[in-house]
Amino acid sequence: MSTGNLLYGLYPYGKYIHAGLVGIAGGYTDDQIGYLPDRFDAIAYNKDGTKSAIFSSGVEGNALEKITFEIVDTGCGKAEFTFRRLPTNTELSVDQRIDIHLFNDPRPWWSGYILNCPAQGSTADSYKYTAHGYYNKLDAVVIFADYLSDEISEIVSEIARQAELKSGLNYNRNLLINTNYTASRIQFDGVTAKDALKQLSDFAIDYVYGVDEYRRLFFRPRNREVNEQARFWVGEHLNSFEPQEDAEKIYNVIPIKGAAVDGNGEQWIATVEDAASQLKYGIREKILTLPSAYSAADAERWGRNQLTSVAYPVQSAKVKVVHLEYPLADGRFNVRKMWTDGEAVITDRHGVAHQYPISKLKYTVSASDGIKCDMELGKPPGTVDVYLSNLSRYAKDLELLQAAATKQLK
Structure with missing residues (x-):
């Protein structure tokens, strides 16, 4: 349950937190920040955390265009990041950390x-x-890893520790919230941390x-x-609102293949269904694979979560040019600083x-144009990139299923 910006009833790793701050970090509140219109800063850092360059709209002759x-x-x-003048390698280079600050925040x-950048000497x-x-x-x-009777957030904590060591992420156990669910067995056999x-x-x-x-x-x-920062009226707080509904990919019967092999050499371990969806849209089947699961209970829980997003039409909307600044009574202004946390309410004309x-x-x-924000709401219809990504993941899942079956049959 949440009230304002507090989330109640959190219990990371089994330890209760009766009230924890949500979405606030860095030691500042909005009242302490002197927001400036259209001010932006991009700050590049060296490996040791020192700053190598600051590209700011408040600096004369700023080379950062967009x-x-x-x-x-x-x-x-x-x-x-688009520059009018090529930064030197000492200012900005591949794999270097860069932060973006808006409105003098x-x-x-x-x-x-940085993933890639132009080479020195470019014209x-x-x-x-x-x-x-x-x-x-x-x-x-x-x-x-092979996890037996572990609570889900404990497994996530181990993955976060590996990510800290290998990728430079900052570990914070308070951000890994207990799920109250202990999986019978989950095995990750060469799975990326993203897929896990x-x-x-x-x-x-x-x-x-x-x-x-x-x-x-x-x-x-x-x-x-x-999300109280995301209440908008069309025409007052944003320029356009384009809602849509997509019923192309509805599935309400999902047989699931897992890692466990039965006496017949089969890997079917669960089937989940949504009866209400079947009555409304007819029977629509889709086979899913879960190569990390060995028990029917785990696979069924996983499958029911899949049903929540595929058994009914997808609602989505596109919102153009959100007005982030709003005036205060004393003549200053505040800024809507939103995350994808919570839900938006759009009131149409x-x-x-x-x-x-x-x-x-x-x-x-x-x-030249200041700071603009567009939003995507709900779950947009799948793109070609998403389709290709899903094909790649499906192929990898089949490979892992085959590997699990081979080990057991041996």
Whole structure:
């Protein structure tokens, strides 16, 4: 249960916290910050934590022309930095950490690392650096482990420790919230930390995970309450609102293949169904694989969590040009600093309120056009990239299932 910005009833690793701060870090509150309109800073850091360069709209002759970055369910997403003048290697280079601050806020709005950059000697008119939040580094953390009767957040804690050692993430056990569910057996046999966290969030049921703007791995219940920073009226707080509904990929019968092999050499360990969806849309079947599961109870729990997102039509919306600043009575202004935590309420021109989970915030920042924010709400229809990613994951799951069966049959 949450009230304001407090989340009650948390118990990381079995230890109760009766009230914990949500979404606040860095030791500042909005009242302590002197927000400045359209001010932005990109700060690059050396490995030892010292600053190598500051690219700021408040600096005369600033070479940074434009920034785009995203905040998604898994925390800080992709970003792009466009320069009019090529920074030197001592200022900005591959794999270097860079933080983004908006409106003179001393707290970062995004933190990530440079993926690729133009080489010295280039004669281009502008220079683009691409980057991503530290969640992306979990693709290079591979998990080999066999867990017997472990509570889910304990497993996540071990993965977070590995990510701290291998990828430079900041470990904070208070951000890994207890699930009250102990899995019979979960085996990860060469699975990336990203895929492991995805499976563990499904066992936990309606949990979210990722890496935040302080480079900390989080694993917590999805917040279904309204984010008070995300209440908007069309025409007053935002320029456009485009809702849609997608019923293309509805499934309500899901047979699940797991790692355990029965006496007949089969790996079917559970089937989950949604009767109400079947009555409304007919029977729609989809086979899923869960190579880390050995018990029917674990597979069924996982499968029921899958049903929550596929048994009914997907509601989504696109929102363009969110007005982040709003005036205060004393003549100053405050800023909406949103995360994908909680849900947005959009009231349309007819006075009808629509409520959606916040799935993506897309920022565009430049000296000429200021700071702009667009939003994606709900679960957008699948793109080609998502389809190809799912195909790759399915192929990997089949490979892991075959490996598990081979070991048992031997």
